[in-house]
Amino acid sequence: MADLAPARPAPSLPVSESDTLPTRRVKAKARTRPALRGSLLVRISLIALALAFLALVVLLPLAAVFAQALEKGVGAYLRAIRQPETMAAIRLTLLTALLVVPLNTVFGVAAAWLIAKYRFWGRNLLITLIDLPFSVSPVIAGLIFVLLFGSQGLCGQWLSDHDIKIVFATPGIVLATAFVTFPFVAREVLPALQAAGNAEEEAALVLGASGWRLFFRVTLPKIRWALIYGIILCNARAMGEFGAVSVVSGHIRGVTNTVPLQVEILYNEYDFVGAFAVASLLTLVALATLVVKKVAERFQNARNVEGWR
Amino acid sequence: MAGATNIAARPGWRPGPLPGFRPTLGFTLLYLSLVVLLPLAALILKSAGLSWGEFWTTVTSNRALAAYKLSFGGALLAGGINAVAGLLLSWVLVRYRFPGRDLVDAIIDLPLALPTAVAGIALTAIYAPTGTVGGFLEKHGVQVAFTWAGVVLAMVFVGLPFAVRTVQPVLMELGPELEEAAAVLGASRLRTFLRVILPVLIPPLLTGFALAFARAVGEYGSIVFISGNMPNHTEIVPLLIVTKLEQFQYQQATALAVVMLTGSLVTLLAVNLLHAWNRRWAGHG
Amino acid sequence: MNVRVQDLTKAFSTKAAPAVFQANFEAPSGGITTLLGPSGSGKTTILRIIAGLETADAGRVLVADEDITPVPVQKRGFGLVFQSFALFGHMTVRENVAFGLRTQRAPKDQIEARVGELLKLVQLEGHGDRYPGQLSGGQRQRVGFARALAPRPRLLLLDEPFGALDTRVRLELREWLRLLHEATHLTTILVTHDQEEALDLSDRIVVMDGGRIQQVGSPDEIYQSPSTPFVASFIGSANVLRGRVSAGYAQVASLSLDVPANTPDGTPVRAIVRPHDIRIERAGIEDSVLDRRTAAGRISRMVNLGAHVKLDLALTTGDAVTVHVARREYDSLGLVAGESVLVDLESARVFVEDYVI
Numbered sequence: 001m002a003d004l005a006p007a008r009p010a011p012s013l014p015v016s017e018s019d020t021l022p023t024r025r026v027k028a029k030a031r032t033r034p035a036l037r038g039s040l041l042v043r044i045s046l047i048a049l050a051l052a053f054l055a056l057v058v059l060l061p062l063a064a065v066f067a068q069a070l071e072k073g074v075g076a077y078l079r080a081i082r083q084p085e086t087m088a089a090i091r092l093t094l095l096t097a098l099l100v101v102p103l104n105t106v107f108g109v110a111a112a113w114l115i116a117k118y119r120f121w122g123r124n125l126l127i128t129l130i131d132l133p134f135s136v137s138p139v140i141a142g143l144i145f146v147l148l149f150g151s152q153g154l155c156g157q158w159l160s161d162h163d164i165k166i167v168f169a170t171p172g173i174v175l176a177t178a179f180v181t182f183p184f185v186a187r188e189v190l191p192a193l194q195a196a197g198n199a200e201e202e203a204a205l206v207l208g209a210s211g212w213r214l215f216f217r218v219t220l221p222k223i224r225w226a227l228i229y230g231i232i233l234c235n236a237r238a239m240g241e242f243g244a245v246s247v248v249s250g251h252i253r254g255v256t257n258t259v260p261l262q263v264e265i266l267y268n269e270y271d272f273v274g275a276f277a278v279a280s281l282l283t284l285v286a287l288a289t290l291v292v293k294k295v296a297e298r299f300q301n302a303r304n305v306e307g308w309r
Numbered sequence: 310m311a312g313a314t315n316i317a318a319r320p321g322w323r324p325g326p327l328p329g330f331r332p333t334l335g336f337t338l339l340y341l342s343l344v345v346l347l348p349l350a351a352l353i354l355k356s357a358g359l360s361w362g363e364f365w366t367t368v369t370s371n372r373a374l375a376a377y378k379l380s381f382g383g384a385l386l387a388g389g390i391n392a393v394a395g396l397l398l399s400w401v402l403v404r405y406r407f408p409g410r411d412l413v414d415a416i417i418d419l420p421l422a423l424p425t426a427v428a429g430i431a432l433t434a435i436y437a438p439t440g441t442v443g444g445f446l447e448k449h450g451v452q453v454a455f456t457w458a459g460v461v462l463a464m465v466f467v468g469l470p471f472a473v474r475t476v477q478p479v480l481m482e483l484g485p486e487l488e489e490a491a492a493v494l495g496a497s498r499l500r501t502f503l504r505v506i507l508p509v510l511i512p513p514l515l516t517g518f519a520l521a522f523a524r525a526v527g528e529y530g531s532i533v534f535i536s537g538n539m540p541n542h543t544e545i546v547p548l549l550i551v552t553k554l555e556q557f558q559y560q561q562a563t564a565l566a567v568v569m570l571t572g573s574l575v576t577l578l579a580v581n582l583l584h585a586w587n588r589r590w591a592g593h594g
Numbered sequence: 595m596n597v598r599v600q601d602l603t604k605a606f607s608t609k610a611a612p613a614v615f616q617a618n619f620e621a622p623s624g625g626i627t628t629l630l631g632p633s634g635s636g637k638t639t640i641l642r643i644i645a646g647l648e649t650a651d652a653g654r655v656l657v658a659d660e661d662i663t664p665v666p667v668q669k670r671g672f673g674l675v676f677q678s679f680a681l682f683g684h685m686t687v688r689e690n691v692a693f694g695l696r697t698q699r700a701p702k703d704q705i706e707a708r709v710g711e712l713l714k715l716v717q718l719e720g721h722g723d724r725y726p727g728q729l730s731g732g733q734r735q736r737v738g739f740a741r742a743l744a745p746r747p748r749l750l751l752l753d754e755p756f757g758a759l760d761t762r763v764r765l766e767l768r769e770w771l772r773l774l775h776e777a778t779h780l781t782t783i784l785v786t787h788d789q790e791e792a793l794d795l796s797d798r799i800v801v802m803d804g805g806r807i808q809q810v811g812s813p814d815e816i817y818q819s820p821s822t823p824f825v826a827s828f829i830g831s832a833n834v835l836r837g838r839v840s841a842g843y844a845q846v847a848s849l850s851l852d853v854p855a856n857t858p859d860g861t862p863v864r865a866i867v868r869p870h871d872i873r874i875e876r877a878g879i880e881d882s883v884l885d886r887r888t889a890a891g892r893i894s895r896m897v898n899l900g901a902h903v904k905l906d907l908a909l910t911t912g913d914a915v916t917v918h919v920a921r922r923e924y925d926s927l928g929l930v931a932g933e934s935v936l937v938d939l940e941s942a943r944v945f946v947e948d949y950v951i
Contacts, residue, residue: 046397047401049397050397050398050400050413053394056442057466058466060441060442061428061432061434061435062416064435065427065430068434107341110337111341114334114337117325118327118330119325120334126337129345131577134520134524135523135524135527135573135576136573137528137529137546137547137550138527138529138530139527139529139548139551140352140527140550143352143554143562143563143566144352146554147351148347148348150559153351154351154354154355175348178344179345182340182344182345198327201327202327205327211327214327214328215329233421236423236424239424240422240423240424240426242530243529243530246529246551247551247554259424260424264426267430267534275430276430276434279424279426279430279431282424283423283427286419286422286424287422290415290416294411294414486676486678487682489647490674490680490681491693492647492668493645493646493667493670493673493674494745495668495671495697495745496697504682509684
């Protein structure tokens, strides 16, 4: 028999012509594959099991929020929300989000761009640092700002000399929230950037585009949906952050209470309708976030054949 | 932005053809320093101010030990539950079609988007003796809220998206061909699952487990409502830290925070190693 | 172990045309039967139905005269080699090859012996403990063959096995397959769109297009006597000239070619002639005759393709014709671009539109 071992490993030429022909390799979803389906019983049991788990852990609590909030009727619901302390909390939360989200967006995009488009020493370190807030407890996130800016903190003396309040005031809340939520935009944008590749940017570069033009006209449209989802998610977390803000805010009613903290206060006072009513606001924000994600996915899928998930 | 600039680590080195490297790097580093590095440095510095004896007493007190057991042990258990649930949910979402599948897929991300405090009170509402499921369970002598079980439940809630979203893409990429090959070679569905599909899913499962674990260890908001917060019984480490802070015992709080942070960093390292292993594994096939 | 496919029909959706429509053919025992056709012609679907990975809407498959339609894929005992290799990436080469034997629950020492045998057969002896990711494309497909052959299948099914490989590796493996087949005489059904591969390897070719079988026959039959214009132009290269029947002859370009008696005037026809079947000579040479099967034209382009020279001609009627002239003949003729020539299209096959001669 002829000796067939290639003299050297197969050269990395573009694969044969047959690869450019449209193949009929269709992923499992679109075709029925009777040979691979488990029995109907197995399928139904697995689906039932999965749904039961989901119901117990996620769906029931979700329903509970609205059930409890509306327990005493829509009137009580609306009154609870219109309480002055609650309104103040809503204002503070909105302010925080308004400051934190744009900053983290710019940072997130910059960091994702750095990681995706360049090779440099410290790149892996940067990736690890970005993931850091995810593995740090929110309580510790709050603690470190207290240690830095609190009255007994490193900068405490300097700050009180200049009569600047960070901890137990709005700036502290903003900083702590920024810390906790800054990975979100970067983590959503990075895979999108990586999947989109460099080809279009390089083409634009050869055609003479400057950096900003390149970014706004070529890159941004490609990652548009991932960016939108990242922003929405960052927003939801920023509004809903509890642990870090709890440590940093000092719980001063009407002044340094965000919506989640207000929920806690109402709950501890056994004002359940009030607590759940306020909670329902953020729940609606969360649900809206999920809707945006689905929409974003659909549009991004229409763009790429494989999708960016 | 000027044309491609280079920060020379060695002569002739360029970070890439695209412009804007220096400004982007500068901005990123600045932001990172202000928001992340400086505060963390404060933690390190402050903890350096502790005497060793004091540090040791704090972190090994009975109360602290009970808290570690609950936080880390509970997170391990929750991570395990999440890994199994993640596998189940990913499988059902990728392989089967059923009405409402899209909805289910979207709902899985709810723990990510929902504020932890809201999750906390909602879980308590359902699982307290006065709640729908809690009441039913109590009749059968099982208590969830205000016990370690409640803590684990809340940890499962917050870790769920991580466990599912690591396995799901791998399963989607898998495609039917491997299973078809196994079927033609005579393998039953069970054998195919155990020997052909599952091994490929082990790396992402482990990653999902690690991420869920890391999340659960540090979790605060969703746990403190359902746990009842009894010291030595249902007190998690983050709560202990907060209690110390409220009593202005900064040193002790810092000591405990250092322990937690060390644990987090170790977990982070493990996750990164897992990712590297994952990539090497994927390179085999 | 012969295989017979009877009236096989399969549609994937009610809206599109069926993928396979009333396919009938027989794959002789011990031979290589090739399903040949362009993408989407239904050849892979038929193979997958034979394997048991798809079920037909109508018709049946008989192996050794036994209807295997109700038999589940796991029990059919066939071997299948995939275009994309489909190797189990987390298992070593050895474990991949052993997989089919493990499912048969063969004893361990038997498995080891058989795996060794096969690794030797595919010339991968030293590579047993490596992982697919560490192998080249050609090596991976050889593992694919070894894995399919290990459990001693009674039928070997090959789904474009060389499609994902570089040209040189493809040719090497094609030769290897031919030798393997000569040694084992295992009934084989091969799916490919590469007509050279089909002509080289097959004992029988089934040409398909659009879900329907166009022709079944030996490579020679398919090549020399294509029964439809599609087959004629799919196998080998072909010139297609169109015209109509007039005064009892097919009038194509300036030629009058034979058609079956009683073909009505005005019926559209196509004349198909292979580039190397055309005889070419200089115009204006003394006893050259311009008869009803000879056309006049000019050489518009000449390309030297090594073994033969390709001449693009423009006939006086405006039709374009390509002629392949063997090197030797070309040298003796001494043609140049722009020259006027005469071409003899005697060997043209005339197809009356919509049915076959």
